[in-house]
Amino acid sequence: MTVIMAHRGSSGTRPENTLPAFSEAVRAEADGIELDVHLTKDGALVVMHDEEVNRTTDGKGAIREMTLAEIKQLNAGSWFSKEYAAAKVPTLKEVLNLLVQKNFRGFLNIEIKTDKCPYPGIEEKVSKLMMSQVWPFTHWYSSFNLKSLEIMHQLEPKTQLDYIMGAAESKVKRAIECSFIEGIHPKIDWVREVGEAVQTFPKAVRPWTINESETMLACFEQKLTGIITDFPEKAVRLKRSLKK
Ligand code: G3P
Ligand code: MG
Numbered sequence: 001m002t003v004i005m006a007h008r009g010s011s012g013t014r015p016e017n018t019l020p021a022f023s024e025a026v027r028a029e030a031d032g033i034e035l036d037v038h039l040t041k042d043g044a045l046v047v048m049h050d051e052e053v054n055r056t057t058d059g060k061g062a063i064r065e066m067t068l069a070e071i072k073q074l075n076a077g078s079w080f081s082k083e084y085a086a087a088k089v090p091t092l093k094e095v096l097n098l099l100v101q102k103n104f105r106g107f108l109n110i111e112i113k114t115d116k117c118p119y120p121g122i123e124e125k126v127s128k129l130m131m132s133q134v135w136p137f138t139h140w141y142s143s144f145n146l147k148s149l150e151i152m153h154q155l156e157p158k159t160q161l162d163y164i165m166g167a168a169e170s171k172v173k174r175a176i177e178c179s180f181i182e183g184i185h186p187k188i189d190w191v192r193e194v195g196e197a198v199q200t201f202p203k204a205v206r207p208w209t210i211n212e213s214e215t216m217l218a219c220f221e222q223k224l225t226g227i228i229t230d231f232p233e234k235a236v237r238l239k240r241s242l243k244k
Contacts, residue, residue, distance in 0.1 A: 002219055003226040004235045005032035005109060007209055008049055012230035015080035016056060017047045018087040019098050026099070030232035032107040033099075034142070037092055037126060039119040044068035045092040045126060048076075051117050055079070057089060064117055092129060099137055107138040111164065112152070115144035123151040131156065142185055146174060153180040162206070167193060176202055183225060188215060191224070198222060213238055 009021025010028055017035055025033045036049045040063055053059045053066070057074035068091070077084025090098075092110070099108065110130075112122060130139050140160040141152045149161045160182045165171040167190040175184045183204025191198055191207045198205060199222065206226035210216050216235050219227045220242060229235045 002224050002239065003031040003107075003206075004232050004239065005034050005107075005206060005226050005228045006030040006232040007034050007228045007230050008036065009033060010230070010232050012211065013233070015077045015084050015087050016230075017049055017090070018076050018084070019090055019094065020077070020084055020087055022090075022095055022098055023102065025232050026102045026104050028233035029236050030106065032109055032226065033104070034109040034111060034228055035092075035095060036111045036113045037122065038063045038113050038117070039122045039125065040068045040071060041065055042067045043121075043125070044071075045122070045129065046071055047090045047092055047095055049113075051113070053089070062117075064119065092126065096129070096135065100135065104137045107140055108135075109140045109142055109162070112141060112143040112145065112148040114148045123148055123155060127152065127155040130159075140182075146178070149181065162204070164208075166190070185228060191219070191222075198224070210235070 006025035008016035010024035011021055014021035014024045022033060035047050037045050038048055040046055046063060052062050053074060056079055057076045059074040071089050074089055075085055076089045077087030110126060142162040142164050143149050144164045152161055161180055162183045162185050163175040163181050164185040166187045175181045183206060185206050185208060188207040188210060204225035206228055208228035210219055210227040210229045211231055216238050220239060
């Protein structure tokens with residue numbers, strides 16, 4: 001059965017990578033939640049997609065050049081809707097606390113955002129936090145950067161690791177060759193390009209970003225391991241409707 005992963009939380013219906021987006025993903029009964037992690041100037045792990053705060057907050061600047069206190073001043077919800085003016089940029093710990101409070105039992109896919117900015121030491125910090133206690137959910141790591149996944153493999157040899165990519169064949173080849181990579185998270189275009197060959201792909205395949213019902217249905221039909229979507233409620237409902 002294809003699992004439904006909420007991309008940046010329920011980012012189609014709530015401001016992405018905020019506590020409201022993660023709460024909504026849990027309420028919608030998504031099987032999994034994906035989020036993106038960066039490191040501030042003072043070494044805090046914060047959850048945001050872009051390297052700069054410009055698009056999803058009322059501030060300006062690069063996360064790596066800002067302190068957590070500066071980032072906490074920002075409004076991370078109003079750009080999406082006035083209703084979410086109270087939303088702040090969460091730390092990874094705050095998201096984990098929320099998921100514990102909600103008794104989330106699915107899987108948390110933590111994307112290490114080191115493809116554009118190196119963030120030395122981010123892997124160790126994330127791993128230290130994740131290994132500091134037992135969680136009610138399962139955590140995985142994913143990244144566009146294979147080096148980050150290699151470091152994660154050294155730190156947590158038993159944790160699932162997935163390689164994110166566009167449609168590049170060279171990355172697909174590397175993922176197949178790399179024994180510690182459990183699966184690939186390609187852009188949906190790659191799944192379309194390979195056609196039926198996806199059925200015999202030797203690793204798990206969870207494409208992004210699947211928002212249209214038609215594409216969701218095609219992925220369910222192909223029995224892909226999972227889909228990554230901005231609309232988890234829609235995907236969960238659609239999947240359940242097929243069982244009736
Ligand atoms: O995990 C897949 C997806 O999150 C990768 O793209 O840019 O949304 O982090 P992006
Ligand atoms: Mg991501």
